[in-house]
Amino acid sequence: MTWDLIIIGGGASGIFCAANAIEKFPQKRILVLEKSDKLLSKVRISGGGRCNVTHACPEISNLIKFYPRGGKKLIPLFKQFDCNQTATWFEKRGVKLKTEPDGRVFPVTNSSDTIIECLKKIIHKSVEIRFSEAVQSIIPLPKGGFELKGKNELYFCEHVFVAAGGIPKLQGYNWLDPLAFRIEPPVPSLFTFNIQEAKLHALSGISVKNAYIKISGTKIEAYGPLLITHWGLSGPATLKLSAFGARIVEEKKYQFEIQVRWDADWTEEWLRNCISDYASSHPLRKIANHSLFNLPQRIWLYLVDASNISSDQIWSQLSKKSNNRLIENLFRMPFQVAGKTTYKDEFVTCGGISLDEIDLHTMQSKKWPGLYVGGEILDIDGLTGGFNFQSAWASGYVAAQNIF
Ligand SMILES: Cc1cc2nc3c(=O)[nH]c(=O)nc-3n(C[C@H](O)[C@H](O)[C@H](O)COP(=O)(O)OP(=O)(O)OC[C@H]3O[C@@H](n4cnc5c(N)ncnc54)[C@H](O)[C@@H]3O)c2cc1C
Known part of the structure; x- marks a missing residue:
């Protein structure tokens, strides 16, 4: 069986991509492969359990200054999905948000569960999820599409979105070797x-x-x-x-x-x-x-x-x-x-898949048509204040608009 889209990683970027793709293309067959037994586990613990969803930062020229890795390269991404759009996206789906004096944006409930429930509600029923399924390799097939080797099974798909999060050690990227991506060596930030x-x-x-x-x-x-x-x-x-x-x-x-x-x-x-x-x-x-x-x-x-x-x-x-x-x-x-x-258990990875590998207008790999990448596995990281989720949401959203 060939899936239309397989998403690797059920974190912020992967699930946001799944939600947007299924809303836009309800007939498509979408599968999420998640290595742990939970979705959105970092969202749950984020912002001290409150989830700092984004930042009140309306100007893109200002927003990119909060990304030590990414910076100006992120302009095409944020032009399609900026902080205002993040807030509007959640509010349209029933999540009321508030902005604190320092610009951080949280759900009014002060609970990350509100964000998790909103996303789960959208993908529930129509997106299939396999837990405890760590993808071990992605092989581009000669006639198009991809073969994914999971811990338990082989999968085939037309399109793949790689959103496996920050990986703290260089060896952690070995499973991507067949794709020959340039990896900026990972080091901790924040x-x-x-x-x-x-x-x-x-x-x-x-x-x-x-x-x-x-x-x-x-x-x-x-x-x-x-x-x-x-x-x-x-x-x-x-x-x-x-x-x-x-x-x-x-x-x-x-x-x-x-x-x-x-x-x-x-x-x-x-x-x-x-x-x-x-x-x-x-x-x-x-x-x-x-x-x-x-x-x-x-x-x-x-x-x-x-x-x-x-x-x-x-x-x-x-x-x-x-x-x-x-x-x-x-x-x-x-x-x-x-x-x-x-700092309060919050950290992000500096480094990851080089942005030179990706077209940031679509999040598609320049080398491998049909393969998209988003979130912290890329060499993008922001300061504290909601900027890391902002880039995770934006890359998931932009990929979902461009995959089909
Ligand atoms: C304690 C803490 C608090 C934070 N608070 C905030 C905050 O309030 N605001 C903010 O903007 N940022 C915050 N961050 C940063 C933010 O959580 C991350 O930048 C964001 O979650 C990245 O999203 P992602 O989807 O790329 O990765 P993740 O959310 O890490 O998701 C990646 C998923 O992929 C899965 N996975 C990995 N490898 C594989 C594989 N081979 N096969 C299948 N699945 C795989 C992982 O299990 C995980 O579920 C916080 C970080 C931490 C650690």
């Missing part, structure tokens, strides 16, 4: 930084709103809220830096230096002038006692201490050397990162 410094850990829970951080010796930088944790640094700025620097820090075996500016808007000259003015107008005030620049008092104390300024030193006694050290620590405080920690 993690927090371990910094072994007890005095920093003591500030755990304190954050600044708009820090600037940079990987020393590189041009990789990020802006945004920075959170101090009991193991180092986290928060949006750290996650952003981990995503944009994913490859470089893997090469450094996660041992590298970062520099922190505690407010991205400062300039060094402005800081120097402010400190000088403050010292002249408050010469007898103890430096440690009053935080400057609206920094949380405990961070100020930490910076004063790190600049070797004693707790009872007054501004008029501040030596030029200590003054310079304080400015350095405010403007580019160095931290040695020694390892990484996953």
